[in-house]
Amino acid sequence: MSSDAFISIRNVDKFFGKFQAIDDVSIDIGHGEFFSLLGSSGCGKTTLLRMLAGFESPSSGEIYIDGQPMSEVPPHMRPVNMVFQSYAIFPHLNVRDNIAYGLRKQKLSRAKRYELVDEMLDLIALPGYGERKANELSGGQRQRIALARALILRPKVLLLDEPLGALDKQLREQMQLELRALQRTVGITFVFVTHDQEEALTLSDRIAVMSEGRVLQLDTPTGLYERPRSRKVASFIGTMNFFDATVAAVEGDKVAVEAPGLGRIHAMKPERAVSTGDRVQVAIRPEKIDLGETRPNGGTQSVEGTLENAAYLGERSHFFVRLDGVEQPVAVSSQNRAHGSGAMGEARSVWLSWDPESVVLLASD
Ligand SMILES: Nc1ncnc2c1ncn2[C@@H]1O[C@H](COP(=O)(O)OP(=O)(O)OP(=O)(O)O)[C@@H](O)[C@H]1O
Ligand SMILES: [Mg+2]
Numbered sequence: 001m002s003s004d005a006f007i008s009i010r011n012v013d014k015f016f017g018k019f020q021a022i023d024d025v026s027i028d029i030g031h032g033e034f035f036s037l038l039g040s041s042g043c044g045k046t047t048l049l050r051m052l053a054g055f056e057s058p059s060s061g062e063i064y065i066d067g068q069p070m071s072e073v074p075p076h077m078r079p080v081n082m083v084f085q086s087y088a089i090f091p092h093l094n095v096r097d098n099i100a101y102g103l104r105k106q107k108l109s110r111a112k113r114y115e116l117v118d119e120m121l122d123l124i125a126l127p128g129y130g131e132r133k134a135n136e137l138s139g140g141q142r143q144r145i146a147l148a149r150a151l152i153l154r155p156k157v158l159l160l161d162e163p164l165g166a167l168d169k170q171l172r173e174q175m176q177l178e179l180r181a182l183q184r185t186v187g188i189t190f191v192f193v194t195h196d197q198e199e200a201l202t203l204s205d206r207i208a209v210m211s212e213g214r215v216l217q218l219d220t221p222t223g224l225y226e227r228p229r230s231r232k233v234a235s236f237i238g239t240m241n242f243f244d245a246t247v248a249a250v251e252g253d254k255v256a257v258e259a260p261g262l263g264r265i266h267a268m269k270p271e272r273a274v275s276t277g278d279r280v281q282v283a284i285r286p287e288k289i290d291l292g293e294t295r296p297n298g299g300t301q302s303v304e305g306t307l308e309n310a311a312y313l314g315e316r317s318h319f320f321v322r323l324d325g326v327e328q329p330v331a332v333s334s335q336n337r338a339h340g341s342g343a344m345g346e347a348r349s350v351w352l353s354w355d356p357e358s359v360v361l362l363a364s365d
Contacts, residue, residue: 005064006031006189007052007157012061014047014213021047022058023213029191030205034183036192038200039210040236045193048210049159052191053082066156081155083163089134089145095121096130098145102153120148123182140171147182157189164199176202197237201225209233229270231281231362240283241330242362247278255361257282261326265301266356274361281362286333288358291319292351302353305330312336321352 005028014022021044029035037045050056051063054075063070065079081102089098099117108116114130121127124144134142143163150158164172164179180203183190194200200207201221208218217224217233228234231242245259245267254266255274259282267282274280296302308329309320317336320329330352 008064012058015059034190036200036204036207043210044213079156081150082159095132099148160192261323267359267361283360286331289332296353300353307350
């Protein structure tokens with residue numbers, strides 16, 4: 001286990017009968033980090049969180065928190081607190097008693113309890129709400145109360161299982177910002193579960209992308225978006241254009257590939273070794289491609305195609321461009337800056353161009 005890891009998940013497997021829900025997962029999470037588990041339904045996110053909380057035990061492997069192995073430590077003795085997806089707060093208690101609920105076992109004076117609750121109400125931007133009944137709150141307010149109830153115990157780790165899942169888009173975005181600010185203020189380590197890639201990118205210091213119980217890639221939001229290692233990760237995070245290719249030469253930090261429809265182009269050299277003749281895929285994000293009516297000059301790479309489809313979306317426009325020898329049309333996305341830009345007729349010849357730094361080389365899968 002690395003020395004600065006606050007939570008260390010070491011080679012953890014979890015079986016439910018014969019079904020393997022978690023497959024050899026190893027993750028180190030730093031102190032004060034906002035760490036997210038991202039993956040589609042059923043990939044094992046909740047199972048991993050429940051093992052951190054102690055509600056499930058690993059079938060093999062070990063979990064350390066703050067340097068201590070957790071295998072013999074029951075949930076209530078762990079320095080963690082969990083906020084569940086269904087944000088259960090007690091409907092018969094008012095806001096103050098909901099937030100103070102976890103304090104009841106500590107021998108605190110009423111004045112001290114009230115002081116701590118008031119601090120929390122300030123923190124979640126609901127000052128003066130102490131006497132409100134729980135059923136007189138909006139969904140977002142209830143969610144914040146559930147967070148306050150977990151935070152007041154000052155856990156070293158807060159486990160959040162899709163805590164914003166039930167909120168509408170606007171409230172969700174507002175709560176994302178508040179959650180991030182809150183985490184920075186209190187300096188608690190957050191392990192956050194979501195299947196929403198945008199949410200994970202916005203909030204996290206680092207993200208583990210999971211699929212079928214395994215971690216596909218563990219990286220920063222920029223790393224995942226700019227340098228996905230596999231096609232699965234690349235297509236899970238945002239939109240991506242994929243092209244089959246063959247490695248023609250390795251040239252410093254770049255790799256020259258031959259790709260039908262694109263010709264000989266350059267891609268960034270991945271961490272893993274590649275050699276001439278390897279069958280690979282190259283990928284380019286739609287917003288990294290420029291679309292023009294004439295052949296661009298200068299150092300960028302370019303190819304001619306036919307504009308098949310254009311969609312004006314206000315802030316952006318989306319284009320689909322057909323290339324000879326490529327099955328899927330290429331998606332291009334560009335920001336509409338000047339008035340009237342993006343109004344381009346369809347079925348006409350256009351030039352696509354891009355910077356080699358934007359081309360990612362993936363393992364063929
Ligand atoms: N107690 C259990 N017994 C048997 N199988 C289980 C149990 N708990 C979870 N599973 C299975 O393990 C897999 C992972 O479940 P988990 O709840 O961790 O998924 P998840 O990533 O949280 O999905 P979601 O996004 O839908 O919440 C699923 O296939 C699920 O059916
Ligand atoms: Mg879940």
